Amino acid sequence: MNKPKGFFLTFEGPEASGKSSQIKLLEKYLKKNKIPFITTREPGGTKLSESLRNLILKVKESINVEEEILMLMAARSHHIENVIKPAMKNGKFVISDRFADSTFVYQGYVNKFGIQKAKNLHKKILDNYLPNKTFLFNLSTSMIISRLKNRKIKNKYDKLDKKFHDRVNTGYKIISNNRRFVKIDASQSIQSIHKTIIKHVNSLL
């Protein structure tokens, strides 16, 4: 008998776009339907990668974008080899809150490392390991800012201004011209977004 095939799904988008709430709803749905899955996140996903997350997002010392991207890729390599690939081998759905696309956008575009340079590094270091599908949450800058106002500041990126969020949105627009991406209008209701996600997930089963 053929072993069940795993599936790698990622959630991407700007801050406060509702990714995490949707991941929780999807977890509930998969549990209810007895579909084997794991959820994980980036930066993070392993003990080592979570320590790197703390360094990258909370460190007071300033690090340059090259240092940051190398730390992210080290964390990602550990995550892929120790969590994602083993779960995929066991036929599970792997759901990750952010992955390589965040590096292409935040470091590659927003922090000016270069999208293509970031993609080249991903090819070289991580064998171009990419998700099967990516849900990309789109939200206008004004809505991001208004949602963030109701949220306690969580990391160094949450503090940044309108220009920053505009750049994040532009970065996602640039990298998402590809069939891997399912674009979600994140201003819709939680339930209607959930329905869309379930529809796509069911089409993969």
Ligand code: ATM
């Ligand atoms: P979450 O709050 O979605 O967990 O994301 C943490 C931050 O990490 C997010 N910015 N904010 N706020 C984006 C940033 N990040 C990068 O800059 N590069 C990456 O490769 C990843 C995975 C995340």
